[in-house]
Amino acid sequence: MEKCKEATTPMSTSCYMDVDLAGTVVDQTKYKGLIGSLLYLTASRSDIMFVVCLCARFQSSPKESYLKVSKRILKYLMGKTFVGLWMKHTSGTCHLLGSSLISWHNKKQACVTLSIAEPEYIADGSCCAQILWIKQ
Template identity: 60%
Template sequence: MNIIGTKWIFKNKMNEHGVITRNKARLVAKGYDRGTSDKTLFIKRKEDDIILVQVYVDDIIFGSNNEELCETFVEIMKSEFEMSMMGEFNYFLGLQVKQLKDGIFLNQAKYCKDLFRKFGMDKCKSINTPFSTSCHLDHNIAGNPVDETKYRGLIGSLLYLTANRLNIMFVVCMCARFQSAPKESHFNASKRIIKYLQGTKEVGLWYPGNISLSLNSYSDSDFAGCKIDRKSTSGTFHLLGSSLISLQCKKQACVALSTTEAEYIAAGS
């Protein structure tokens, strides 16, 4: 399936909300089904063929296993808007896409380099792990405070990176818990993540073209891992064939009284 990026120019002087609403209504009227979890995703099936359309403000990304469906979609949009075709999709909102014959590779190497420069760590040494197994973050009330704005900016940048770098989600979410009154210990833990990214910035997700469509889900949890309230953290991830498509890391809402209960809550999520 080839992915094509498109940018349209609005013909009519409508506000942004009005244009987007009309565009979505147009797609639904043409037989496109709106995504249940992602309302900006539209799907249309024709026998064994499928076309996927992602709408983001004034950009559209679409792809299909049938070129005819792509051409039909372009004609529908051209009847409503003046469109400029950007060609095969290769970069979007910090996400780099390499479309090869045997699959698609996604990574955020350029975004990582911009992140290093933004926080003055473009020449820092790399480290093998994003978090120390012996480190347990807490509020550290007696610690030295740091600039809240800078810390929140760093956490926000790292959270956006987890869209592709799912292996840092746990530690980023851990550091994100202390944005209200960050201390030097929290900031150092966050900078360790950047040092880890320095040596792994080219790492990404590989989606081979010949995978099976079997969906497998897994869950796990620690037990009373949070030093502050003794709550456990659930982890779940989902594989489509051999490709990772979703990962979640979230602190549980209640205190588990046993490892069995913590695992049950994780599986239930």
């Protein structure tokens, strides 16, 4: 699909996705792989979220018509390679003595975390290190 014609939208306005009982069955493994990759991409490309989730509904029995819609998403992405959300992972702490700010720390994290709780633990560790330094 590297030399495909680019699509201006991720889904055609005339497309209506519904259960396709008469369609040609396609390889379920390849279809699931494609949808899984697109779902992963939705973390930074919210413009394709609706149509990818719509295609994900039909993973149990993929048909040619669903694959066609999925390929249109790829054609859309081909023309919009520089669009997306840039996410910064930062952590920071503020140290108060009474009601007065005595120290603060903010920095970009050296690693990307896999869960929501992990950055909090990283920030807590950094905070404890700052407090121990201040205490000395």
